[in-house]
Amino acid sequence: MTRPPPPEWAPHKAVWIGFPSHPELWERDLEPAQAEVAAFARAVHADGRGEKVLLVAANIEAAETAERLAPFAGVVMEPFGDIWLRDTAAIVTGDGTARDFRFNGWGGKYDLPGDEDIGARLAAQRGIETEACDWILEGGAIDGDGTGLIVTTEQCLLNRNRNPGMSRAEVEERLKRDLGITSVLWLGEGLLNDHTDGHVDNLARFVAPGVLAIPEAFENDPNWRVYQAAAETAERFGHIEVARVPSPGRVLSREEEIIPASYMNFYIGNASVVVPLYGQPNDQAAVAAFGRIFPDREVVGLRADHILTGGGSFHCISQQIPRTR
Numbered sequence: 001m002t003r004p005p006p007p008e009w010a011p012h013k014a015v016w017i018g019f020p021s022h023p024e025l026w027e028r029d030l031e032p033a034q035a036e037v038a039a040f041a042r043a044v045h046a047d048g049r050g051e052k053v054l055l056v057a058a059n060i061e062a063a064e065t066a067e068r069l070a071p072f073a074g075v076v077m078e079p080f081g082d083i084w085l086r087d088t089a090a091i092v093t094g095d096g097t098a099r100d101f102r103f104n105g106w107g108g109k110y111d112l113p114g115d116e117d118i119g120a121r122l123a124a125q126r127g128i129e130t131e132a133c134d135w136i137l138e139g140g141a142i143d144g145d146g147t148g149l150i151v152t153t154e155q156c157l158l159n160r161n162r163n164p165g166m167s168r169a170e171v172e173e174r175l176k177r178d179l180g181i182t183s184v185l186w187l188g189e190g191l192l193n194d195h196t197d198g199h200v201d202n203l204a205r206f207v208a209p210g211v212l213a214i215p216e217a218f219e220n221d222p223n224w225r226v227y228q229a230a231a232e233t234a235e236r237f238g239h240i241e242v243a244r245v246p247s248p249g250r251v252l253s254r255e256e257e258i259i260p261a262s263y264m265n266f267y268i269g270n271a272s273v274v275v276p277l278y279g280q281p282n283d284q285a286a287v288a289a290f291g292r293i294f295p296d297r298e299v300v301g302l303r304a305d306h307i308l309t310g311g312g313s314f315h316c317i318s319q320q321i322p323r324t325r
Contacts, residue, residue: 002180003094007146007206008268009294011323014052015269016076016122017041018083018317021062025082026310033306034062037083038069040267040314043274043300045072050271051320056085056122058114078121081105081112084312086201087138089319090119090130091179094146096324098123098130099178101137106196107161126321133178136162140199140316142175145206148182150175151234155189155198162197185212185237187230191260192222201315202262204230207293211241215264218249218282222258245289246282253309265304265313266290269320273297276304276313 017040020026020033041053053073057063063077080088087106090098100119105111123130141157144150156162157171166174168186175181190198203226204214214231217224227247234240251261263286266275273294277283287301304313 002178004144004146004148004180004182005091005093006322006324007144007209008320009208010146012051012270012320013323014054014126014321015044016054016056016085016089016319016321017044018080018085019055019057019062019066020083020310021058021080022082029306029309033310034065034069036302036304036307037317038066039302040274040304040317041070041073043272043302044267044269044318046269046271046298048072050269056080056083056118076122076125078118078125079114080118081115082110082310083317084140085118085319086140086316087196088115088118089139090123090128091139091319092128092322092324093180094322094324096128098128099133100130101133102135103138104136104162106138107159109195128321131178133174135166135174138196138199139319140196140201140312143200143205144181145209145211147209148180149185149210150181150183151185151187151200151204151206151212153187153190153198153200153203156196156200159197185234185240187233189226189229191226191262193258194260195311202260202264203227204234205264205266207243210239211243213243213245213264213293215247215262216244218247221247221249223247243293245293246285248278248280248282248286251278251280259308261308262313263290265315267314267318268294268297271297273299274314275299275301276308277301278305278308279303
């Protein structure tokens, strides 16, 4: 029987972090996004107290920039479409083997060469035994507490643009078969304007066994109904404690459109918890809230505005390699 993936707060051997590599995708945000990713990598490495950081660059120019900005990190050069390794890298289970799921560009929205097999290639480089899974699943669509319980959203996992015709029961059976999942908490919708169709790592994250962090709506918050519905669903599920944390409220793009900015896209490393910030009034309150949740780790808040222009943040660009043996 497959053992579920360890929770993110369990010890890591290393972490893959995608490094912005394509000027045609990032345009004027390329260099500032690279700087934000390097700062994130530095916080995770924590002067050697954290974990080994593997920056994944798609070409020689990006690899050279990564080496210059983050000399403490290992740099891996492998072609990919974009940096969202949470969704394209393989998921390592509790027995140390990996599951490599199919990927279709978040329902056909962004079909970029290299994303379909970057997970298998990265796992092979690390000598991780990998099993290919015959259905579409992105890592950011699920979050687990290590006991076999995961949280997800109906908007994503039951979306017809992923696995058309697959029922809820069939999805749960695949999760059980491939990832050792024993119980699924189904939330409804994800954040407004999230091109991932409601990835749960922008909405609700486990922070301890049976403890689920969910944002508390801030004034003028476009997602307040989503947060409230998620909290109510989790409370009805039973055996789950809901920890409310601040939300950043309404965050707008340069074009004055609402974007899915979320403090929930944090990363739990061996020594630190890194929280994305957006220059909002609740930034420091969010850092303080996570400090209370993770008293054994340094909580670091870092700006992620330019990474967000690509559609995600720190959790989206990272995939940990747990220490299982």
